[in-house]
Every structure is written in C-alpha cells, then in structure tokens.
Amino acid sequence: MLGLLLTYGALCGAANALECSSSVIQSALSSSASVNFAYPVEANETFQVPRGDTGYPTNPVGLPALCAVSVQVQSVGNTTFGFGLFLPSDWNGRFLAVGNGGFAGGINWIDMAPGSRYGFATMSTDTGHNSSSFDGTWAYNQPEKVENWGHLAMHGSVVAAKNITASFYQKEISYNYYSGCSTGGRQGLKEAEYYPEDFDGILAGAPAWWTSHLQPWTTKVALYNLPLSADYHIPSTLFPTIAAEVQKQCDPQDGLKDNIVSDPQGCNFRPEELLCASNVTNTTTSGCLTSPQLDTLNKFYTDSIGENQTFAFTHLYLGSEPQWLLLSEDKPIPLGPDYIKYFLGLGPDWNFYDYNEDIQRLADELDPGNATVGFDLSAYHAKGGKILSYHGMADGLIPAGSSPYYYNHVICTLQPRGISVDEFYRFFFVPGMQHCAGTAANVNAPWYFAGANQAIDLGDTVYGVPGFRDEKHDALLAMVAWVENGTAPEHIIGTKYVNDTTQAEVLRQRPLCMYPKQAKYTGNGDVDEASSWKCELLY
Ligand SMILES: *[C@@H]1O[C@H](CO)[C@@H](O)[C@H](O)[C@H]1NC(C)=O
Ligand SMILES: *[C@@H]1O[C@H](CO)[C@@H](O)[C@H](O)[C@H]1NC(C)=O
Ligand SMILES: *[C@@H]1O[C@H](CO)[C@@H](O)[C@H](O)[C@H]1NC(C)=O
Ligand SMILES: *[C@@H]1O[C@H](CO)[C@@H](O)[C@H](O)[C@H]1NC(C)=O
Ligand SMILES: *[C@@H]1O[C@H](CO)[C@@H](O)[C@H](O)[C@H]1NC(C)=O
Ligand SMILES: *[C@@H]1O[C@H](CO)[C@@H](O)[C@H](O)[C@H]1NC(C)=O
Ligand SMILES: *[C@@H]1O[C@H](CO)[C@@H](O)[C@H](O)[C@H]1NC(C)=O
Ligand SMILES: *[C@@H]1O[C@H](CO)[C@@H](O)[C@H](O)[C@H]1NC(C)=O
Ligand SMILES: *[C@@H]1O[C@H](CO)[C@@H](O)[C@H](O)[C@H]1NC(C)=O
Ligand SMILES: *[C@@H]1O[C@H](CO)[C@@H](O)[C@H](O)[C@H]1NC(C)=O
Secondary structure (H helix, E strand, C coil): CHHHHHHHHHHHHCCCCCCCCHHHHHCCCCCCEEEEEEEEECCCCCCCCCCCCCCCCCCCCCCCCEEEEEEEEECCCCCEEEEEEEEECCCCCEEEEECCCCCCECCCHHHHHHHHHHCCEEEEECCCCCECCCCCHHHCCCHHHHHHHHHHHHHHHHHHHHHHHHHHHCCCCCEEEEEEECHHHHHHHHHHHHCCCCCCEEEEECCCCCHHHHHHHHHHHHHCCCCCCCCCCCCHHHHHHHHHHHHHHHHHHCCCCCCCCCCHHHCCCCHHHHECCCCCCCHHHHCCECHHHHHHHHHHCCCEECHHHCEEECCCCCCCHHHCHHHCCCCCCCHHHHHHHHHCCCCCCCCHHHCCHHHHHHHHHHCHHHCCCCCCCHHHHHCCCEEEEEEECCCCCCCCCHHHHHHHHHHHHHHHHCCCHHHCEEEEEECCCCCCCCCCCCCCCCCECCCCCCHHHHCCCCCCCCCCCCCCCCHHHHHHHHHHHCCCCCEEEEEEEHHHCCCCCEEEEEEEEECCCEEEECCCCCCCCHHHEEEECCC
C-alpha cells in the first residue's frame, strides 16, 4: 500500500512539470523573494555547490534527474535568508525540508540529496547567514540575523519552497515532512511550536532544543576539567580507560553483555574502580584516576544545577566517553563561548574562565532569536501533526537525557489538558549511537535507520535503509506511514552494516523502542536479529 503511494508521483505527479528556469520559478514567488538560479541536473550528475557556502561545501553526486533551485528572501530589518530546493523529475507528491547543524549558515545541499532520491521535493534553508557550524561570530549585535537562525528562515523558506513546488509540478503537495538532527532537531520542534501548519510529520533527532541552557552548559562542563594544569584535570588520553571501565560495569548490568551500554540510567557505576594505587607516579601511563580526578568525572555524570537549586541541564550519559569532544581541549568547544560572546552580547574579549551563573540568568532573559523551544505543542497536535524524535544514548555533544526531559515536560504541559501525547509525539532512544549518527568502533551498535544526516555516512548515493526499504527500518518511511496511514510506530529497527558500508552484510539489527520502553532480549534466537528482542517497560 505504502509502496504504491510512494510511486504514485512517478506515474502521475511530474507529467505536467514546468520548465526548470529562473523565470518560471520566479513566477511562483512574491516580490520579496528572488531566484538566484534554477537549472536542470541530469540523472547521475553532480550538483556543484556554489562557491561561498561555508556551512555545507560538499557536492552531492549521482543525483536523480532534478531541477536545482536557489532563492533569496527578504526578511526582518535589512536581512535576507536563502534556501535551496531540489525538484526531482520522479516526484512522489510530497515535500521534505531538512535541517542544519550547530551555528552553521549555508544551504545543506548534501543532506537534500537523499530526500530527492526518495522522490521528495527537498528544501534546505541557509538560516540567513554564512558560517561554519562552530562559528557564532556572525551573531554579534545582529538580533535580526539571530531571529532568522532561530526560526524565521526555516518558516519563510518552507512557505516559499512549497509555493514553488506546487507551481512547478502544477499540482498540490500531498503531505509535508521535516527531517533534521541537532540544531536540525531544534528547528523541527520549533516549527511544531510556532508554525504548526508547516508540516504533517517531523523527524527530530538529538534536538538542541534548550539553546539558552545547552550552550552555557557546554562552557560550564568544559570548565569542570580545566585548566589543564589542575590536579583534578583528566587528560583525554585517559578517556578510553574510563570508557572501558564503564563498558565493563554497565554493559552486563543492562541484561546482555554485547558491548552496548543500553541502560546507562539504570547502571550502578562505581568510578572508584578507576582509583590509582598508592605506588602510581604517572596516572596517564598507569590508566587510573586520582581522587581529585574522580571528583571531576562525577561532575560529568551529574545534572547541572544552577542558582537557587534550579535545574540547569542534564548530564552526559555513561557510555558517551568515546565522543567527549567537549572535555578534551584546553578550552570549551566554540559553541559555548561563541553563544555567550556573540548571541548574549558579552563581546569578543569575554574570557570563558569568567563563566558564572549570571550568564545563565542573562540567557534565560534574552533567549536570543527565540531559539529555545517551549513545551506547548498543542496547536500542532490539534492540526493532526506527528513528531518522531530520537537521541543516541552515547551522544557526547548534546546529553541524551535532554530529549526525555523535553518529552516529559510536553507530557506535563499537555496531559492535564486532556491531550494524549502518544497520539502525536513519540521518542526513541538509540543505545550506543553517538551524536546523530555512528557508534564507537568496539561498540558496534545498530545506529542506522535513515535518520537525519545519516545516509551520507554510509556512502555518497545512499538513501533509506538499503535491503530494508520499509517503514519498520526507515524512520522517515515510519513517519510517512504514521501520517498517511495512521500506523503509529511502536519501535524502529536499527541496522548496523559491517564497517558501515552497504556493500557489506548486516552485522546486527535491533528494535529501538518507544520511550520509556526498552529493548529486552527474549532469551531465544540470535541476539543480532531484531526478532529476538521485544520492547518492554522495566517497571
Ligand atoms: C496501514 O494501516 C493498516 C491498518 O490500519 C495496516 O494493516 C497496514 O499494514 C498499514 N500499511 C502500511 C504500509 O503502513
Ligand atoms: C506564496 O504563495 C502565496 C499564495 O499564492 C502568496 O501569498 C505568498 O506571497 C507566497 N510567498 C512567497 C514567499 O512567495
Ligand atoms: C553514474 O556515474 C558514475 C561516475 O561517473 C558511473 O561510474 C556510473 O556508471 C554512472 N551510473 C549510471 C547509471 O549511469
Ligand atoms: C561566505 O564566507 C566565506 C568565508 O568567509 C566567503 O569566502 C564567501 O564569499 C561567503 N559567501 C557568501 C555568499 O557571502
Ligand atoms: C542594508 O544592507 C545593505 C547591503 O549589506 C547595505 O548597503 C545598507 O546600508 C543596509 N541598510 C541599512 C538601513 O542598514
Ligand atoms: C604497584 O603495586 C602493585 C601491587 O601492590 C603492583 O602490582 C604494581 O606493579 C605496582 N605498580 C607500580 C607502578 O609500581
Ligand atoms: C606521564 O606519561 C606520559 C606518557 O608517557 C607523559 O607524556 C607525561 O609527561 C608523564 N607525566 C608525568 C607527570 O611524568
Ligand atoms: C535566585 O534568588 C534570588 C533571590 O530571590 C533572585 O534574585 C534570583 O533571580 C534567583 N535566581 C534564579 C536563577 O532564579
Ligand atoms: C520572540 O521573543 C520576543 C521577546 O521575548 C517576543 O516579544 C516575541 O513575541 C517572540 N516571537 C515569537 C514569534 O514568539
Ligand atoms: C571491514 O574492515 C576491516 C578492517 O579494515 C577489514 O579487515 C574487513 O575486510 C572489512 N570488511 C568488509 C566486509 O568490508
């Protein structure tokens, strides 16, 4: 049934498509938007990303035949934002927007490619500026640019790109979808909150939804481990030692020893096992931690509490150690300090060692760009929209617990009003997955399910889940089945290909369960087959 739906456009949708030219595309737009270019890309050709896209310079290769479009739109004040749109000849009748990452400004051409391979008309916004994902300098004294990044550019791009799509194919769009991870996850949830009409289905991975707390925390957590000269500093050369001890203690505690820490919150971890013996002179070479270092380690695994005992942010999960980029250097990664310097306006001379709780208060007051997502998604529920969200438990950049924190607060906001959250918003943990994609080499977790940004990690022309092109294994198709057929996903099967290449065989498959259920081995059958598992509540 769904297969038929997905090929429908191939049979009928594109028959009357207009010519792929700037003048034709321009005719679909109001005077506030102007076409930069529109030209056809032949099947199997490469799209040449225009020079100057700092955020996403990679050229998508081996594309299906499509019309490549770029548009500039006038926004608040004296600002503009741009977006790119791929209109495949073999259109499936649907629209898909993809998200961005970090503070990046640029059209995410490379992540548009997989969408167009399914047949979606696929759009990405540049969020209104031009920068790499770790660079926030553009935001300094530019509240309007920050507002574009926060929500205006995505919404405005969606509206204009839908206009173009319907006009180009001479046909109404059947359904509208979104897929993004990290900042992209935030953009998706923000759309649900502010612009419920934009989408029917939103796939939101590892959402950076609490911008005003996430970035102060990024700074604060790095300071737990600084300066390098402190006796409490844990050098990154010891992270593998810590990771191995966590795996040793926590992997068996989750019920099955398989290298994946599947229940980090349920693990009774004793860091004291890492304590150095009295005769150790060099802790790095001995692979052990001193008492002051153990104190630091405990802080990484503990929620951040702000002024007056207020909750500030969730902690890093046990099992996230292989991706501790936030804690490895002699300074925080730029996302934290750049947010404070340029979004909050403390300026380029602000020193991260001066971090204090006043900064959190300021961030709460300003919430630059209204980027933080609120909990009231009732309007999106009312219009029948669906959200499918997920987060890798081994995420070392955005703590995994921030997603159930959001989900549970949405429940607390909506359930008293008689709204059943399960009806429209479901959250799935991905044990062993790092930030948005991937798994540590010795963990080999089944992390792939065609989530946002994932396909390009498996290969240049990959889309969906090769060998398993159905809504049980592919989160985007699960979203489509939920929206169009009412089939709400109870779990999604994650896949791990040998060496993360689709040329090789499948190493493992396992259900990713709808929170708060967890996957439990039935005790029968191959542990690497999904059918040997079921999703259960642990209480
Ligand atoms: C559509 O929904 C029906 C039940 O309503 C179910 O039996 C069927 O498997 C679903 N098909 C797809 C493709 O999701
Ligand atoms: C989109 O189309 C609507 C209706 O045709 C029009 O009012 C609106 O100005 C258009 N928006 C853009 C950005 O072109
Ligand atoms: C697509 O292009 C690649 C590289 O140019 C080539 O190897 C391949 O044969 C082409 N495939 C098709 C179907 O034309
Ligand atoms: C984006 O920034 C890069 C690097 O600063 C610059 O070379 C490029 O011209 C800029 N592109 C646009 C479109 O402004
Ligand atoms: C608007 O932006 C243009 C181009 O960057 C600049 O030349 C102009 O001075 C700006 N106008 C205002 C009112 O800021
Ligand atoms: C420290 O003592 C233990 C036994 O107490 C011994 O096994 C170990 O080799 C010693 N380590 C060093 C660095 O001397
Ligand atoms: C400990 O050993 C490491 C690796 O050999 C070395 O780089 C470091 O300088 C040593 N530290 C001390 C305090 O001797
Ligand atoms: C903490 O309490 C003090 C005194 O009531 C108040 O001034 C301050 O704003 C509070 N801070 C936060 C973050 O709530
Ligand atoms: C953004 O924040 C400002 C200041 O808090 C507020 O006045 C405005 O209504 C917000 N915008 C939206 C779209 O909610
Ligand atoms: C996977 O990678 C390993 C190490 O590079 C290699 O030995 C092995 O042949 C690869 N297997 C496949 C199926 O690609």
